[in-house]
Amino acid sequence: MNPFLKTSTRIIFSALILSATVGYSQSATTQYHNGMVVCAYPDASQVGLDILKKGGNAVDAAVAVQFALAVTLPEAGNIGGGGFMVFRPAKGLPNTLDFREKAPAAASKNMFLDANGNVVPNMSIATHQASGVPGSVDGMITAHAKYGKLKWADLVQPAVDLARKGFKITPHLAGDLNRNQEAFKKLNPGKTYFLKDAPWQTGDILVQEDLAKTLEQIRDKGRAGFYEGKVAAQLTAEMKSGNGMISAEDLKNYHSVWRKPIIGKYKDYKIITMPPPSSGGIALLQLLHSVENYPLHRWGYNQDSTVQVVVEAERRVYADRSKYLGDPDFFKVPVDSLLRPNYITSRMQNFNWDKATPSNEIKPGSFAGYESDQTTHYSIVDKEGNSVSITTTLNGGFGSKIFVAGAGFLLNNEMDDFSAKAGVPNMFGLTGGTANSIQPGKRMLSSMTPTIVEKDGKLFMVVGTPGGSTIITSVFQTILNVIEFDQDMQQAVNSKRFHHQWLPDEVAIETDATLTDAVKSKLQQKGYKIIVRGASGRVDAILIKNGVLQGGADPRGDDTSMGW
Numbered sequence: 399m400n401p402f403l404k405t406s407t408r409i410i411f412s413a414l415i416l417s418a419t420v421g422y423s424q425s426a427t428t429q430y431h432n433g434m435v436v437c438a439y440p441d442a443s444q445v446g447l448d449i450l451k452k453g454g455n456a457v458d459a460a461v462a463v464q465f466a467l468a469v470t471l472p473e474a475g476n477i478g479g480g481g482f483m484v485f486r487p488a489k490g491l492p493n494t495l496d497f498r499e500k501a502p503a504a505a506s507k508n509m510f511l512d513a514n515g516n517v518v519p520n521m522s523i524a525t526h527q528a529s530g531v532p533g534s535v536d537g538m539i540t541a542h543a544k545y546g547k548l549k550w551a552d553l554v555q556p557a558v559d560l561a562r563k564g565f566k567i568t569p570h571l572a573g574d575l576n577r578n579q580e581a582f583k584k585l586n587p588g589k590t591y592f593l594k595d596a597p598w599q600t601g602d603i604l605v606q607e608d609l610a611k612t613l614e615q616i617r618d619k620g621r622a623g624f625y626e627g628k629v630a631a632q633l634t635a636e637m638k639s640g641n642g643m644i645s646a647e648d649l650k651n652y653h654s655v656w657r658k659p660i661i662g663k664y665k666d667y668k669i670i671t672m673p674p675p676s677s678g679g680i681a682l683l684q685l686l687h688s689v690e691n692y693p694l695h696r697w698g699y700n701q702d703s704t705v706q707v708v709v710e711a712e713r714r715v716y717a718d719r720s721k722y723l724g725d726p727d728f729f730k731v732p733v734d735s736l737l738r739p740n741y742i743t744s745r746m747q748n749f750n751w752d753k754a755t756p757s758n759e760i761k762p763g764s765f766a767g768y769e770s771d772q773t774t775h776y777s778i779v780d781k782e783g784n785s786v787s788i789t790t791t792l793n794g795g796f797g798s799k800i801f802v803a804g805a806g807f808l809l810n811n812e813m814d815d816f817s818a819k820a821g822v823p824n825m826f827g828l829t830g831g832t833a834n835s836i837q838p839g840k841r842m843l844s845s846m847t848p849t850i851v852e853k854d855g856k857l858f859m860v861v862g863t864p865g866g867s868t869i870i871t872s873v874f875q876t877i878l879n880v881i882e883f884d885q886d887m888q889q890a891v892n893s894k895r896f897h898h899q900w901l902p903d904e905v906a907i908e909t910d911a912t913l914t915d916a917v918k919s920k921l922q923q924k925g926y927k928i929i930v931r932g933a934s935g936r937v938d939a940i941l942i943k944n945g946v947l948q949g950g951a952d953p954r955g956d957d958t959s960m961g962w
Contacts, residue, residue: 427888430961437776442466465557474774480533481790488783497537497654499530526642528811561610608806678847716900721762724833757903773864787848865935872935887950
């Protein structure tokens, strides 16, 4: 029996596309019964759906989508980056996979500082030294080995075909390629990847022959096709050409890690999310617990009281993030203390309805017994009810914008996610300290928040987003939109979002229309600084309601939901 027919309300991601057209308009919620895929590019969604229809499970589809996105979404889809996976089987215990990048063995704490101890501008963003050891390929191989059903080669082949035969580019991708032409030229002397004499146009065919050859190595040789042999030699040669640090030994020594999920409750809902070195899971649960006892449903979506409580919760949680979160293999992360209800309640006690709490008055919290010592997302659900939530990234758009010569893929700039110097913000404005300092072999802290939600023991939602520091708040608000404000999946994804991250002390809204003039006026009178910063995240999510899968594909990009 189809398990979805026995469920009440759920959110699911499986191989399902909402629209196969080139474009990104996404207004109506799509509904399916057998499976769904929601991801950032229509061709990749189609690849995932095809795998599900061939009898593949959610993990099989996730592997195929990951490699397809490495071709069709070069801004963030990748084989040169890393990410996190949350997996909930239809039967059995949930699991999470950490395939985050790692600092090379040659990395050092002060590597991005000059002789005077100041951070060198852009060194952690647009140089060969900006790249951590990639984890995506090992992550997919590890996930497939444990949970996959179909043959490995059959999951990689669709990406090979997309790279070799080419695919039609959307308006978004054309614009992104055009805006980055000068950077590609400057950072890639002697290479012609993504360069074009005339501007890229919607519908142009993008062919990537070198990337196709790299994917063939991965298809035929598995892990050795990337971390050893020809591709590894190309990657290390690229490093040497720009004084990069990744060595052949770094590649051989890289392995993804299965970690115990962070699991918590919000009212009647069970939240299954990612543990450190993702900061997202802990922060998400802290945020949900912080607002749980306030009558958000009565106040309403984006009303002044709702916004004020959410902002004050976000302010305190991001302060905690700056001190306590890092790679648990290197730093004692006080997970239990951070998630203790009494601690979270205490953090909100100095919240004052009459005025904003200045961020310079908010410090990371303290508790007894503690010893101090960035992206794209896709959600998948298969016919059996297995679900996968994966967020993967190169960090900045197109990563470091440096290609591996001959191999055709982009390098990440994840080293910027470390704290180069205590108190100095990274490209997303996030500050950090000792917990996230650079050390050889260490995984950099992340905001990625792939999440699965249950209700009454049944799958309810699969959700996640890219967006740097806004990832956590985008996932948080999307969950609230469904649970508290009775929005369907597409409405919850479409809804305008706002963001506060402690420092800088400002409430960032997407457009002037995110909040009404009356709400903005009330908040400003209380001392809240409100700025317009543009689109926040690109949420891809699945909800199950009355036995039906609802897709939510973010209209801020080319995101597409497909199903059957």
